[in-house]
Amino acid sequence: MTDAIVARGLGRRYLWRGGAQDALVDVNLRVPAGGLLGLIGRNGAGKTTFVRVASTQLLPTAGSVEVLGHDVVSEVGAVRGRIAVIPQESRPLYWLTPQELVAYYLRMRGGARRESEAKAKEALRELGLVPWAHTQVNRLSGGLRRRAMVAMVMASDAEVVFLDEPTTGLDPLARRSVWSAIRKAVSEHRTVVLTTHYLDEAEALSDRIALLEHGRILLEGTPREVAGRVRYPYRVAVESGFTEEELRSYGEVSRIGDRLLLFTHEPAARELTRKGLERGARISLGPVSLEDVFVQMVGKDFESDSAEEA
Numbered sequence: 001m002t003d004a005i006v007a008r009g010l011g012r013r014y015l016w017r018g019g020a021q022d023a024l025v026d027v028n029l030r031v032p033a034g035g036l037l038g039l040i041g042r043n044g045a046g047k048t049t050f051v052r053v054a055s056t057q058l059l060p061t062a063g064s065v066e067v068l069g070h071d072v073v074s075e076v077g078a079v080r081g082r083i084a085v086i087p088q089e090s091r092p093l094y095w096l097t098p099q100e101l102v103a104y105y106l107r108m109r110g111g112a113r114r115e116s117e118a119k120a121k122e123a124l125r126e127l128g129l130v131p132w133a134h135t136q137v138n139r140l141s142g143g144l145r146r147r148a149m150v151a152m153v154m155a156s157d158a159e160v161v162f163l164d165e166p167t168t169g170l171d172p173l174a175r176r177s178v179w180s181a182i183r184k185a186v187s188e189h190r191t192v193v194l195t196t197h198y199l200d201e202a203e204a205l206s207d208r209i210a211l212l213e214h215g216r217i218l219l220e221g222t223p224r225e226v227a228g229r230v231r232y233p234y235r236v237a238v239e240s241g242f243t244e245e246e247l248r249s250y251g252e253v254s255r256i257g258d259r260l261l262l263f264t265h266e267p268a269a270r271e272l273t274r275k276g277l278e279r280g281a282r283i284s285l286g287p288v289s290l291e292d293v294f295v296q297m298v299g300k301d302f303e304s305d306s307a308e309e310a
């Protein structure tokens with residue numbers, strides 16, 4: 001299988017008076033054509049920076065990215081016509097209706113009028129936007145606007161689609177309509193880069209997941225591989241009934257807010273459940289999810305960051 005996106009030793013350093021921020025450091029990534037890469041990581045990890053560099057909106061300061069075989073710096077023209085992007089926090093032009101927005105976008109990309117209008121209608125239907133198709137965007141809610149943006153890029157013939165947090169702020173049903181639009185794009189053998197803070201979403205949609213932390217790739221692989229990278233198969237969430245110290249004797253503990261998360265093996269999980277029942281403790285137990293991997297991989301760091309701020 002060919003790769004639609006190849007990043008080699010990619011770096012991006014932001015410079016400003018008196019400071020520098022390395023938003024990407026030696027990032028090596030491949031996204032196979034027709035695959036979906038889920039890019040996850042905490043706020044400020046470098047996800048948007050990656051999307052901006054790979055979609056030709058921002059120059060890298062080290063390394064390179066090729067999209068569909070073309071370098072994003074030296075062959076910008078060859079890349080731009082074949083990709084589509086929804087930037088984080090972007091808003092559609094407010095004086096248009098969703099139907100116009102999508103149709104005009106397709107025409108700007110070279111589509112014929114009738115075909116663009118028909119495709120726009122179809123995309124709005126897929127995203128559940130039919131009732132609002134002819135309402136001016138400035139009268140739509142934030143979530144509806146966001147969905148109109150998704151309809152726009154999904155209706156295009158772009159071979160590579162970058163979606164930077166397309167589902168942030170959407171209600172659970174709207175989120176599902178975006179998921180099915182994304183799945184349809186993948187079924188059409190288009191390549192998708194998706195950033196998200198919803199780890200269930202990353203898990204459900206991604207062929208491969210990359211976890212960024214401080215601009216570096218901490219983990220990369222299929223959702224199953226990534227979940228398999230943690231040492232313990234079970235997670236016990238404890239709200240009351242056990243002290244942090246006591247839990248430490250069972251495995252690895254992270255404190256998230258006022259909850260303790262223990263990662264452990266099955267026998268310990270059983271014993272804790274039994275003790276918890278005896279004590280009337282508030283605990284819940286389950287196999288580790290992507291969210292738990294995330295907590296385990298970057299949770300320690302989160303604790304020390306919070307301590308620094310305090």
Ligand SMILES: Nc1ncnc2c1ncn2[C@@H]1O[C@H](COP(=O)(O)OP(=O)(O)OP(=O)(O)O)[C@@H](O)[C@H]1O
Pocket residue numbers: 014015016021022023041042043044045046047048049050088
């Ligand atoms: N224009 C800029 N100038 C200076 N620093 C920047 C700029 N844009 C981003 N950064 C810094 O680069 C780092 C990565 O930012 P980026 O926006 O890529 O993170 P992110 O993973 O998309 O975060 P979020 O989940 O909050 O969207 C952060 O430390 C951020 O402060």
Ligand SMILES: [Mg+2]
Pocket residue numbers: 047048049088164
């Ligand atoms: Mg971002």
